[in-house]
Amino acid sequence: MRAIQFAIRTLSRTPVLSLAVILSLGLGIGANTAIFSLLNQVLLKELSVRNPHELAVITTPPDLKWGRNSTNNAGGQEAIFSYPMFRELEKNPAGLEAIAAHRLFGANLAFAGKSLSGSVSVVSGGYFPLLGVQPLIGRLISANDDAGAGEPVAVLSYGYWRDRLGGRGDIINQPLRLNGNTFTIVGVTPKDFHGTVFGDGPDVYVPLALKPKLTPGWDGRDKWEDYWLYLLARVNEKTPRPLAEQKLNAVYAPLIAEQAKTTKMGDKTYRERMAASRLKLQDGSRGFSTEREGMRTPMIILICCTGLVLLIASANAANLLLARAAQRAKELAIRVALGAGKRQIMRQLLLEAVLLSLAAGIAGLIVGVWTLDFLIAYMSQGSETPNYLISSRLDGPTLGATLAVSLLTGLLFGLYPAWSAARGSIATTLKDDSGNASAGAGGVRVRRALVCAQVALSMILLIPMGLMLKSLVHLTRTDVGYRTGDTIVFTVSPELNGYSFEQCRNFFQRAEESLGAIPGVQSVAVSMVPLIAGNNWGTSLKVEGYPDDVNADTHSMLNAVGAGFFGKFAVPLIAGREFNERDTAASPKVAVVNERFAEHFFGKGNPIGRRFATDGDKKTLDIEIVGVVKNTQYSSIKQKPPKLYYTPYTQMEKLGTVSFYLRTSLPAEQMTQQVRKVMAGLDPDLPLEGMRTFETQIARTLRGDKLVVQLAGAFAALATLLAALGLYGVISYGVTRRRREFGIRIALGAGVGKIRKLVFSEMAWIVAIGVLTGGPAALALARLMEDQLHGVKSKDAAVVAFSIVIVVLASIAAAYMPSRRATKTNPIDALRYE
Incomplete structure (x- = not known):
């Protein structure tokens, strides 16, 4: 207990340094706490039931x-x-x-x-x-x-x-x-x-x-x-x-x-x-779920990111403790001379490191809860009810993991500084007037190596983050094939209110007419499968002239749409015609197919007039192809357009749910009120599901990707900042150690540019080594996540160059103030000090 009290008093004498260590580690531990809690709740947590x-x-x-x-x-x-x-x-x-x-x-x-x-x-x-x-x-x-x-x-x-x-x-x-x-x-x-x-x-x-x-x-x-x-x-x-x-x-x-x-x-x-x-x-x-597998890779990527951030923070803390040990070298030498054992000194210094890490752990818990609150708020956007699935309340496993990480971090960053300080020569230290004997060439090399590692780890974060960001930008700029602006979408399911399928079809037709009569509505489109909303509907076909055996790929996605659907969404018609009001339940069955469908089943042949049947009716080829349209995105913009055929929704025998797409000249909020009023007039007990703009509906499919990129970007920025702070500390300490050298050079006529060159050359070597070691490691990691990238290669030169520029600019900013201080060295004061 006395050792703990003494350690606390010692740390309180250098409050700025102690606070810097706690803040640096707290951010790293907090990031790990938040992501581990998320990972635990999503992938690991068991059901809240008996045994x-x-x-x-x-x-x-x-x-x-x-x-x-x-x-x-x-x-x-x-x-x-x-x-x-x-x-x-x-x-x-x-x-x-x-x-x-x-x-x-x-x-x-x-x-x-x-x-x-x-x-x-x-x-x-x-x-x-x-x-x-x-x-x-x-x-x-x-x-x-x-x-x-x-x-x-x-x-x-x-x-x-x-x-x-x-x-x-x-x-x-x-x-x-x-x-x-x-x-x-x-x-x-x-x-x-x-x-x-x-x-x-x-x-x-x-x-x-x-x-x-x-x-x-x-x-x-x-x-x-x-x-x-x-x-x-x-x-x-x-x-x-x-x-x-x-x-x-x-x-x-x-x-x-x-x-x-x-x-x-x-x-x-x-x-x-x-x-x-x-x-x-x-x-x-853990119950049932197919979503977990899709979330596993992003979760692993994020936990790796936070682990790297914590390593960088630990290296920063080790550097700060090495500097502190150098300042205390004479004090520690005197204690040894008075009878304190070197093991006792080492234990005391390790205890101080552990106390700092535990304080950082407490700060990390606060940061972790804040981060979780942000994540929950982000994931709840667009939802009318709170998210009960993910909680910011830290459970036992998360608290235990945070405690373990704090203790391990304390040992990780405190071990070498404690060992280095305890093994210093008493005689040399007491003779040295500057008090920095224990921070000789060996100590300086270690601190430089730690900063090189920080730069390398920053590169390992920056390059994959840049690739994910470029991939996300590519997805958001993908041409989905539809005109998406000024369009409101919502879904209705009259079947769930007891309507027969014939009553559903009649209701959809009445709703389409009533919605089209609202002032400001330019067009109303109907779709059985919500467009680019994560939904799928597929079936096997029997196609005229195409092999009908177990090894043949006869599967196609489908959608049932209203008259004029393609013109309303500005989807180009390549051949034939699109659906019109004459395509009813009583008329011959027709279909419009996309380019992939036509190419797969007919090659270079003309698909117009060809026939096929769905899986439910293999005997009669009763559906005639009357048109071909350009490929469009179907379920997700992260997937290539599939083979797809369209039928009029009026010819669907069993259809109880559709989505309406209203193109409007009025603001969405104003139009939403009018839509609800019209639909309530048709059936006041029928709820409207997912009313939002079409662009918002598409963007919702990328919410998970955006969140991962934002978090990875935040962690990469934090890592770069910590690496820059570490570099600042090393360069600043180097300027202090070389004060006499700079004084002599200035006295002999060296200009400002020459002095700055000496400082920046040290920075350049550290950054170069970090980039050359971290860059290949980052590219190797990027290859492992290629299946998560869209429209970008893992060895994208622009991303690598951008990452290097970020590191170099951060390093220049870190070295600027020490270099400026070096140029203002007074030769007389420097020589007098020595």
Whole structure:
């Protein structure tokens, strides 16, 4: 304790230096704290349920699910099951404590006369008991609810109850309309439970048995070849996973064998493989998600960036402590002469370093929370509700990691300065009048090496950051193929309110006419698939004159659009015609294809007049190609335009959701009010989803990329600043040590330019070594992230040159003040001092 008190008193004698170390390290530790917390919450954190390590996701081979299959962000085809198969496994969960099912759907929610678009998760009666989740208010869904006993019930999520309904205390037994059907609210989930699919927390939970009420055009409960449910199991901690899997497959094997006998899908080989397939139990502690894989690489890039920043900050701190040790050299020598052991001196100096790092850790926690608050605010832009998925509250793992990083950093930057100070010669130090004996040539070389390392690490950050920035600029300047300016977009789903498909089609036509009559609206375009919003809709085709075998690529993306769609978006028509009002449900089926579609299926031949059929009708080629348009972006501007065909939405048999695109001469805010008024006149219970400008919709697909670039840029700027400060310290210290030399040179007639050249030459050598070592390392790192780049090569000369210029300018700025001080050296004072 006395050693700690003495260390604190010693550090307080040099408050500027101590504050500089704490600030430098605090920024580095804070950046690491924020990004580690984000990484932990996104990639590592387990579900907030009872014993999450016991949970398992059930999967089967994905290529054995011919028939109807529907997936979402919870997982791919390997993770979906039919309703009948789930019910059979639920009856006999051999080797498991229980099996539960869930699936998320879009929904129109209406409460107390207010409608909005949201999401609903259908869950089996065992879902909440399996997870061990307790209600915040009321009760949760039970087995009786899932058996269809009693009235339809619903459980609200905490976020929907708190933010949409104002946290009403009298919410229990209130009516809630979901897709036109009335449900009774019986409970609210706890605040820290967001469902079992990362990034897709539902607004409402309803019993699985009531699913047909939510999707009136699709029952989904009667066919073994209708795959759409995700299954979650709990394995008893005393049962090894392989044994539980073996017992479960003993139940599954006869079920899948019987399905293979009765299925009409596939050939003999397919059915044999189906009968031999088995279930697997995958780790379910973190729930379901396909988004995590897409976020893994950006998260790793950011954590590497913050790690490099911390290394640079540590090098800075080591340099400052070396300078401090040099100033204290005579004091330490006297203490040794009076009987203090060198190990004792070293321990004391290490303790001071650790205390500084712990103080920096506290500062880092504050910086980390601020950074997380910024990230949460950024990610919540455009959302009407708070982000409950990511929190700025630091949990145990994050606090533990911050403490470990602080202690490790203290040892990292404090070890060499402590060892260097403790091993100094007592006699030499006491004889030396300047008090800098311990900071001789060896110490100076180490400090220069540390700054060289800082410059190198800055290059390793600057070059990849520059490549990501150039890639982002390329994406934002990509020609999407559509006219995007002065256009408002929103989506409606009348099917979810109980409309039949014919009623939906009539509603869309009435809405298109009514919206077109609004003053200031120049055109109204209709699209089944939202344009460049991350959505996809594809199918396999049978195309006239194209091979129809298992190895042929007959897949194409599709979209259903309104009359005049291409002219309204200024998409060039290459051949044929576009859709018009004569293309109705009663007229012959027609299609317009893009250039990639035409080239893939017809080569250099003329596609006009050629015919094809969709996957659902292989016998009759009933769709005639009447036009060819230029390629446009489809789902994302980060992907190349796919093979794509368009059909009139009036000829779609099952269409319950469309997006409207209004080109307007009025400001967006003013037009939005008019649009809501018109649509409410058509159906006041129908919510309008995602109303925004078209340009905003496109920009939203790049929000993640922009955030990564902004963070990487901030970290690169911080690294460069820290490296410049380190260089300033070394150059400044070098000027002090060479004061006598400069005095003599000036006395002998050396001019200002000569003195500055001497100072800048030292800077140039340090920077050159740093650039030559960091540049190749940065390019090697850039090659590893090539799949994250768009429109730019990993060895982009302009980016490398720009990074070098940034480092050189920062270095010149760092060396300017020391060089200026060197030119003002008074020869008489310098010689007298010596």
